[in-house]
Amino acid sequence: MKKESNLDSFFEQVYAVARLVPRGRVTSYGAIAKYLGTARSSRMVGWAMNGAHQVKPKVPAHRVVNRVGVLTGKHHFGSPTKMKELLEKEGIKVKNDQVKDFKELFWDPMKELSL
DNA sequence: CGATTGACGTACG
DNA sequence: TCGTACGCCAATC
Numbered sequence: 001m002k003k004e005s006n007l008d009s010f011f012e013q014v015y016a017v018a019r020l021v022p023r024g025r026v027t028s029y030g031a032i033a034k035y036l037g038t039a040r041s042s043r044m045v046g047w048a049m050n051g052a053h054q055v056k057p058k059v060p061a062h063r064v065v066n067r068v069g070v071l072t073g074k075h076h077f078g079s080p081t082k083m084k085e086l087l088e089k090e091g092i093k094v095k096n097d098q099v100k101d102f103k104e105l106f107w108d109p110m111k112e113l114s115l
Numbered sequence: 116c117g118a119t120t121g122a123c124g125t126a127c128g
Numbered sequence: 129t130c131g132t133a134c135g136c137c138a139a140t141c
Contacts, residue, residue, distance in 0.1 A: 010137090028123085028124095029122070029123055029124080030123065030124050030125090033123080033124080033136095034124095038136080038137095039124070039125080040123095040124070040125070040135060040136055041123090041124095041135085041136045041137065042123040042124045042125090042136080043121065043122085043123055043124080043135085043136060043137075043138090044123095044136065044137055044138075045122080045123075046121070046122035046123065047121070047122075047137075047138060047139075048122090049122055050121090050122070050138095050139090052122095061122080064122080065122085066122075066123060066124085067123070067124065071122090072122050072123080073122030074122085075122080076122060
């Protein structure tokens with residue numbers, strides 16, 4: 001069985017960065033997309049997350065939100081509140097499906113990994 | 116096979 | 129400054 005999911009696919013790159021997000025931190029689709037050089041293909045990052053649950057190891061997609069810190073993909077975690085629960089469990093405060101202090105909790109791959 | 120949608124973001128008016 | 133339009137690429141209908 002051949003698996004081309006070896007950093008070859010754009011999705012795998014997204015998974016790699018998402019997995020690098022430290023606990024208690026969050027990042028945005030655009031940040032990952034831009035880090036990969038496809039800032040305009042931010043949508044693809046979201047699509048990649050679509051398979052994040054079936055990837056191994058599992059990808060902490062709950063730490064990935066849109067650029068405003070809104071849990072846009074909360075509905076894809078099985079339950080519309082699962083994402084919020086996971087974030088709060090990591091110490092991240094979520095209010096109205098929105099991450100509090102998102103700017104402070106924001107984990108920029110380009111800045112952290114490029115440092 | 117063609118059109119539409121989708122976990123977003125940037126550009127333009 | 130706020131609102132609207134477009135782009136991106138893949139999957140689904």
